[in-house]
Amino acid sequence: MSKLPGNAGVSVLGDKSLEFYRDPVSFYRERIEKHRSRVFQCRLLNRPTTFICSVQAMRELLCEKSNVFQKDPTDLMTNMFGDTIVTTNGEEACLLRLSLTSLFSGSCLESSSDYITSVCVRCLKELSLSRQPECVYSVFKRLGTELVLGLFLNVRAEEQPELFQEITQLCTQHWHGLISAPVNVKVPLWSSGFSTALEARDKLMDIIKDKLENDTQGFVGTLRSLPLPDSSCASQHLLLFISALIPKALASLLTSFTLALSGNEQEEKRRRAIEDPDYLHRILLEVQRLWPPFIGGRRIADKDSTLGGFHVPKGYGAIYISHAVHRDPEVFQQPDNFLPERWSGRNAGQEHFLCSFGSGPRSCIGSKLNDVFLKLERLPALQPVCLCQGVCIFFFSSAAVLLSFLP
Ligand code: HEM
Numbered sequence: 181m182s183k184l185p186g187n188a189g190v191s192v193l194g195d196k197s198l199e200f201y202r203d204p205v206s207f208y209r210e211r212i213e214k215h216r217s218r219v220f221q222c223r224l225l226n227r228p229t230t231f232i233c234s235v236q237a238m239r240e241l242l243c244e245k246s247n248v249f250q251k252d253p254t255d256l257m258t259n260m261f262g263d264t265i266v267t268t269n270g271e272e273a274c275l276l277r278l279s280l281t282s283l284f285s286g287s288c289l290e291s292s293s294d295y296i297t298s299v300c301v302r303c304l305k306e307l308s309l310s311r312q313p314e315c316v317y318s319v320f321k322r323l324g325t326e327l328v329l330g331l332f333l334n335v336r337a338e339e340q341p342e343l344f345q346e347i348t349q350l351c352t353q354h355w356h357g358l359i360s361a362p363v364n365v366k367v368p369l370w371s372s373g374f375s376t377a378l379e380a381r382d383k384l385m386d387i388i389k390d391k392l393e394n395d396t397q398g399f400v401g402t403l404r405s406l407p408l409p410d411s412s413c414a415s416q417h418l419l420l421f422i423s424a425l426i427p428k429a430l431a432s433l434l435t436s437f438t439l440a441l442s443g444n445e446q447e448e449k450r451r452r453a454i455e456d457p458d459y460l461h462r463i464l465l466e467v468q469r470l471w472p473p474f475i476g477g478r479r480i481a482d483k484d485s486t487l488g489g490f491h492v493p494k495g496y497g498a499i500y501i502s503h504a505v506h507r508d509p510e511v512f513q514q515p516d517n518f519l520p521e522r523w524s525g526r527n528a529g530q531e532h533f534l535c536s537f538g539s540g541p542r543s544c545i546g547s548k549l550n551d552v553f554l555k556l557e558r559l560p561a562l563q564p565v566c567l568c569q570g571v572c573i574f575f576f577s578s579a580a581v582l583l584s585f586l587p
Pocket residue numbers: 265266267273277421426429430433473474476477478535536537538539541542543544545546571
C-alpha cells in the first residue's frame with residue numbers, strides 16, 4: 181500500500197496550521213501540484229493529517245469509512261459549545277441525531293414559512309431600495325440572524341428589537357472567541373477575546389435557559405419535550421443552533437449567488453431562473469459547488485486504514501477541503517467555470533458528490549428542513565426544487581426573492 185505523499189513534519193515546529201488557515205486555497209493548490217496527488221499529508225493542529233481534495237476520497241472518509249474516521253471530542257467546538265452532537269461519536273451520536281432530526285421535520289417548521297418569507301422580503305426589499313452602495317454580505321448576515329433567532333429562539337427583530345440586538349452581539353463575541361487563541365486572561369481595562377467569549381456564552385446560556393423554561397411554542401417548545409440525555413443538552417444545542425456560524429454560512433452563499441448573477445451580462449440567466457425553478461436549483465448547486473461556505477470537516481483515524489489508496493495510520497487526522505473536492509477534474513469538467521447546465525448534463529444526479537453540507541451519516545442535520553418546506557403549497561415555487569441539503573430552504577427562499585430585486 182502506498183505511503184501518503186508529503187511530510188507530516190515534526191511536532192510543533194513542523195506544524196502548518198497558520199499557513200493553512202491564512203490561505204487554504206493556495207495551500208492545497210500548491211501541494212496538489214507538488215505531490216501530483218489530491219490526497220497528501222501535512223501537520224495540522226500539531227497532528228499528522230491527511231488532506232482530502234478528491235471526490236472519491238471524500239466519499240470514503242465521510243461515507244464508506246465513517247466508522248473508522250471519527251469526530252474529535254477535543255475539538256475547539258467543544259470548548260465553546262460544550263458537549264454537542266458535533267463532537268460526539270458512536271451510539272450517543274446516533275441517538276442524538278435521531279432526537280434532534282425530528283426538530284427539522286415537524287409541524288413547528290411548517291408553521292414558520294410565513295415568517296421566513298416575510299423576513300426575506302423585508303430585508304431584501306430594503307436592500308433594493310437603498311440609494312447608496314451596500315455591503316451585501318452584512319445585509320445577508322442580518323437576514324440570516326433574523327431567520328435563525330426567530331425560528332430557533334422565538335426572538336423576532338421586529339417584535340423585540342433590543343433583545344434581538346443583545347443576542348446578536350453576544351453571538352458575535354462568542355464566535356470571535358472561538359476563532360481566537362483559547363487563553364482566558366483578564367486584566368483591568370483589557371480582557372482576551374477568549375475570556376470575552378466565555379462571558380458572552382454565559383449570558384447567552386441565561387437567555388436560552390429562560391426561554392427553555394418559559395416558552396412552549398415553536399422550536400424551543402419542541403426541543404424541551406425531546407428525550408435528551410441530560411438537562412444541559414437542550415441548552416447546549418440551542419447555543420450551537422443560534423451561533424453566528426449559520427448566518428455567516430447563509431450570507432456567504434447569498435453573496436456568491438448575487439455576485440454570480442448580477443450585472444447586465446447575466447440578465448438572461450436571471451430571467452431563466454425566475455421562470456424555471458429547475459434552472460434556479462442548478463444555479464444554487466453550482467454556487468455551493470464553487471464557493472462552499474465552510475472549509476470542510478475534520479476526523480481522526482480510530483485504527484489503521486486507507487484513503488484514496490494511501491495508508492493512513494491510527495491517530496492521524498483527516499480533513500476534507502470542500503473547495504478542492506468540488507474542483508476534482510475527474511468528476512467536474514472545467515472545474516473552475518460557473519456552468520449551471522452541468523447539473524442537467526454530465527453531472528445530473530451527482531449532487532452527492534458535493535460536500536458543502538458534509539456527507540454520509542454525519543452530514544448537516546439541517547437537511548430535513550428542506551423536505552418540510554418542499555411540501556408547502558403556499559410556496560409553490562419551491563416545490564420542484566430538491567436541494568439535497570435542507571437548510572438551503574433559507575438559501576432558496578432568499579435566493580428566489582433576491583432574484584426579483586437584482587439589477
Ligand atoms: C448554510 C448553512 C449551513 C451549512 C453550509 C452547513 C454545513 C455543515 C457541514 C459542512 C457539516 C458537516 C461537518 C463535518 O463533516 O464535520 C454540518 C454539520 C452539522 N450542521 Fe450544518 N450547515 C448549515 C446550517 C445548519 C443549520 C441551520 C443547522 C441546525 C440548526 C445545522 C446543524 C448542524 C449540525 C448539528 C451538524 C453536525 C451533525 C453531526 O455531527 O452529526 N447546520 N453542517
